[in-house]
Amino acid sequence: MFNKSESSKCSFLEQTKAAREERAQEKKREAAAILLQSHVRGWLTRIRFTKKILDDFDVLLPPEGCVELRPSVQVYQNASRFLFVWKKERDKERFEMLCRYLVSSLESDSVKLSYVGVALNKEYALAWISHMKTILWKCCIYLDDLHPEYPADMCTMLLYLHTLVAFTSTNTWFILKAKHMEVLKSGMNQLCANIMGHLFNKGFYLTLKTLLIRGLGRSKVTLKHVSLSAIITLALRPLVSANFSEKLMTMFLIHILCVPGLILHLQNLAPECVSAIISHEIFGRSLDLLNLEQNTRIVFNVLEGNYALCLLANLIHLAYIQREDALRELYFPSFTFVVTRLLESCQHYVTSKQSNLTHWHPVLGWFAQETDSALMESIPHVRSQLQLLWSSPMVSALLGHVLEEAEPPESSDGVPQAVGGTGLLRRALLEHRGACHSAGRNRLGSAECSKVALVCSLYQTALATLTQLRLEVLTGLCYQDKILFSLWQFICSLGPNCGLKSFLDLLTVNTKCNAPEFQMLILFCDCMTHYVTILDDLEMYEQQKPFRLTDFVVMCSFLNNFLYKAIVGNLFDVKNLNGNQLFQMAHTLLTVLYRRDCRRNYTPDNHWLIKELRVGSFVNDLEKGKKTTQVLLQKMPHIIPHDERVQLFRKYVANEKAVLGLTESACASPQATLITIHRSRIVEDGYRQLAMLPSQALKGVIRVRFINAQGLDEAGIDQDGVFKEFLEETIKRVFDPSLNLFRVTSEERLYPSPTSYMQDNHLQLFEFVGRMLGKAVYEGIVVDVPFASFFLSQLLGQQNQVLYSSMDELPSLDRELYRSLTFIKHHQGDVQELDLTFSVDEDCLGRLVTHELIPGGKAVPVTNENKINYIHLMAHFRMHTQIKDQTAAFIRGFRSIINPEWLSLFSTPEESSLSRSPIYTRRYAPLNHHSLQWHIVRCTFM
Structure with a gap:
């Protein structure tokens, strides 16, 4: 329950x-x-x-066409309600119609009809200002989506730009032109400034930057005069309204002046905008802002490397335009410091190596920042602006101006009449030095010297940063109004021997070599190296303008002593010479001048020797392993007599033989190699038995047994006279031009035949010949082999060096071709009339073969602009490209016997000293030197 x-x-x-x-x-x-x-x-x-x-809006302002002006208050009320329900995509056409009406209303001088008249009504004044800010900002919103390359978008863009221009300045307001309305103009200007400030805070400059980059950041510019003028007008108005405040100027630099090629395009399309920029002193104000390192860092951190480079290019272009007025006052220190600092900032992103984190930049090389497509398309415009920095007017305005202020003394008027007249050359040198001593009023550390040094530092920084324009910078500095010669005269004015002691004293306290004065010296050496490299014999030895041979002699003396004293005094870090730019540039120039003197003498006898150097002590220090002595021998072997270097070479060989057990006592060793050679087949038998022999075995004892024509053994089997005879006979036969391994020049000098490929195993034969000549040098056997000097330069690997000039060596191969190319270089008319292309025709056994010097060279004509490139490519083709495989095989064989480091003791051509000091040791009888034009050791050590 x-x-x-x-x-x-x-x-x-x-x-x-x-x-x-x-x-x-x-x-x-x-x-x-x-x-x-x-x-x-x-x-x-x-x-x-x-x-x-x-509907009310469409009745008031129908989209289909023009309307008569309506009462402004009525339009304002309708427009306000319209903006309340406005949607971007739906109401695009209505908004355009509104903008057209508003702009057209400003042409009325009636307070009731002009849209500005609403602002004069106390009831609507404040709301109208907010209302206009909204309309103008919505114009910016629409502008962000427009692309100037499309005609329809361009029309719409012009409308919005017109609206912005019309309502941010009172200049087009007809209502204010009446006399009784002038009292309102000041207040209305303030109203416009208020509107501009609102737009700026909302990101107005970003909108303008987007339009500029879309219209200008391409190979074919799409912005026209009207649109470009409107954008620049709008960009300048916030600056004027804010009285060019630091904040506004910073934003102007970041968003407007960084647009690629902006000033270039303004100059071409809207020159009145350039005038406006100049009248507002934008160039000077920008320099004042960027002169503060903190401001530069802020600007660069926002722009990073790519657009900072564009900002720099636009500033350079402005400086070029105002070089006669503003730049004269601002070039130092403002312009110099700002440009140098911006270039240094770009260096942070520049790297010498390719990696997964780097991207290729056409101006900066490998760059640690990706470049967008718009910037890549506009690089040619940016590049043309940067080139203004080393153009003749700018170099004269910057470096030329400070050199004029320094007033360096003129050098001696004595010019040697003949290179061979050493007495006259010495007198000219003394006169030149005397002029420098007596007139040298400048000194390191003076105000004049600091100016010159800092401007030089600017250009040196440009060389280090703009890696892909390096040759253009050097050429601009070398060939503009004798600026390089003026810089040389200034250096000569710094004291005895071009201020040698002053530079050494400065190096003592500035071990990092980063003082501006060193940058000046580095720039001079860099430019002078480029200048000498492309200087032909006619210009250097005959014309002697502007540099005379006495200038080169003094230059060599200064560099030789500067580097020697700096190394001996431990002023350079000898462990890191490759990382020392001062040493590298000075040593490179010294090397170029030395090679030029070796090829065609312009200095007195023994000019390159250091008088204070004691050879005995030098050799003792070398044996003790003293680092500075080793560096001197490696970098500057020419400072000691050639005979002493020969003895060092023989000592290196002897030391290696001792290490390998190949000394004199080894002659009777059972490890000696015995070869049998038939008199009728000397080359064939030698190649068959020695070509595959290991290098160490070939360096050892080679015993030769000759078989005569009757097949009988000849008397005598040893490593001395018989082997020497075998080498001489082998070399005599392989160098016979009839074998087609080698050819002879018009001066009877040997070089590899370009058609040697018709000989079976021709590359193996070249390697074998190289090994035989290496063996002759190794044993000190003198043989008669008159090589062409260009081939010997390749043997030493000089053709792979950046500063190697094929034109300099061309006379040793073909003097006629050298004269023809020199004619082209100095041709005053239009080279294109000669009907040349970047190709060369060669007759190969009756068949014409065309070789292109560059890809598609047959279709590329030689012009005045590219003729220098053509003559160097032609010389390079004849001396290197045609025989590169043969030369590589020969060098491979030669260096398998001779250590390449030993060859650095010698350079071209040292003929007289070598002919007086033959290298042979052991028991070989001397040959008749008068019957020998060259011998193998001389050929090797050129």
Whole structure:
């Protein structure tokens, strides 16, 4: 009974709970339905409301065409309601119509019709200002989506730009032109400034930058005069309104002046904008801002490397335009410091190696930042702006101006009449030095010297940063109004021997070689190296303008002594010479001048020797392993007599023989190699038995048994006279031009034949010949091999060096071709009339073969602009490309016997000293030297 009662009770409670929950759910459904209905009703109301507003707007300003001016307050009220329901995509055409109407209303001088008249109504004044800010910002929103390359977008863009221009300045407001309205102009100008400030804070400059980059950042510019003028006008207005505040100027640099090629395009398309920029002194104000390192860092951190380079290019272009007025006052220190600092900042992203984190930049090389497509397309414009920095007017305005202020003395007028007249050359040198001594009023550390040094530092920084324009920079500095010669005269004025002691004293306290004065010296050496490399014999030895041979002699003396004293005095870190730019540039120039003197002498006898150097002490220090002595021998072997270097070479050979166990006592060793040679097959038998012999075995004792014509052994089997005879006969036969391994020049000098490939195994034969000549040098055997000097330069690996000039060596191969190419270089008319292309025809066994000097060279004409490139490519082809495989095989064989490091003791051509000091040791009888034009050791050590 109890259980049944309890069960009924539980059932009742559950039913009650269920009914309560159902009522609650029903209430929720009702509430949701009411809420949904309210939203729907609201949505429908808003649709009707929006439609009503849009219909009223369309009645007032129909999209299809022009309308008469309506009362401005009425238009304002309708426009305000329209903006309240405005949607970007839906109302694009209506907004355009509104902008057209607003602009056209400004042409009315009626307060009731002009839209500006609303601002004169106290009831609407404040709301109207906010209203115009909204309209103008929506113009910017639409501008962000437009692309100037599309004609339809261009028309719309002009409309929005016109609207922005019209309502941010009172100049086009007809309503203010009445006399009684002039009192309002000041207040209206303030109103415009307020609107400009609002737009600036919203990101107005970003919109303008987007338009400029889309229109200018391409190979074919799409912005026209009107649009470009409007954008620049709008960009300048915030600056003027804010009285060129530091914040506004910073944003102008970051967003406007960093646009690639901006000033270039303005000069071509809208020159009045350039005039406006000049009148507002943007160039000077920008320099004042960037002169503070903190500001430069802020600008560069925002722009990073790519657009910072564009900013630099635009500043350079402005400087070029104002070089006659503003730049004269600002070139130092403002312009010099700013340009140098921006270039140094770009260096942080420049790297010499390719990696997964670097990208190729056409101006900076491998760059640790990706370059966008717009910037890549506009690089040619940026490049043309940067080139202005080393153009003749700019170099004269910068470096030429400070050199004129320093007033360096003129050098001696004595010019040697003949290179061979050493007495006359010495007198000219003394006169030149005397002039420098007596007139040298400048000194390191003076105000004049600091100016010159800092401007030089600017150009040196440009060389280090603009890696892909390096040759252009060097050429610009070398051939602009004798600037390089003026810089040389200034260096000569720094004291005895071109201020040698002053530079050494400075090096003592500035061991990192980063002082501006060292940058000046580095720049001179860099430019002078380029100048000498492309200087032909006619210009250097005959014309002697502007540099005379006495200048080169003094230059050599200064560099030779400077480097020697700096190394001996431990002023350079000898463990890191490759990382020392001062040493590298000075040593490179010294090397170039030395090679030029070796090829065609212009210095007195023994000019390159250091008088204070004692050879005995030098050799003793070398044996003790003194580091400075080793560096001198490696970098400047010419400072000690040639005979002493010959003895060092023989000592190196003797030491290696001792290490390998190949000394005199080894002659009777059973390890000696015995070869059998038939008199009728000397080359064939020698090649067959020695070509595959290991290098160490070939360096050892080679015993020769000759078989005569009758097949009988000849008397005598030894490593001395018989082996010497075998070498001489082998070399005599392989160098016979009839074998077609080698050819002779017009001066009877030997070089590899370009058609040697017709000989079976010709490359293996060249390697064999190289090994035989290496063996002759190794043993000190003199043989008669008159090699052409260009081939010997390749043997020493000089053709792989950056400063190697094929034109310099060309006379040793073909004097006629050298004269022809020189004629082309100095041709005053249009070279294109000569009908040359970047190709060369060769007669190969009656068949004409055309070789292209560059890809597609047959279709590339030689012009005045590319003729220098053509003559160097032609010389390189004749002396290197045609015989590169043969030369490589010969060098491979030669260097398998002779250590390449030993060859650094010698350079071209040292003929007289070598002919007087033949290298042979052991027991070989001297040959008749008068019957030998060359011998193998001389050929090797050129």
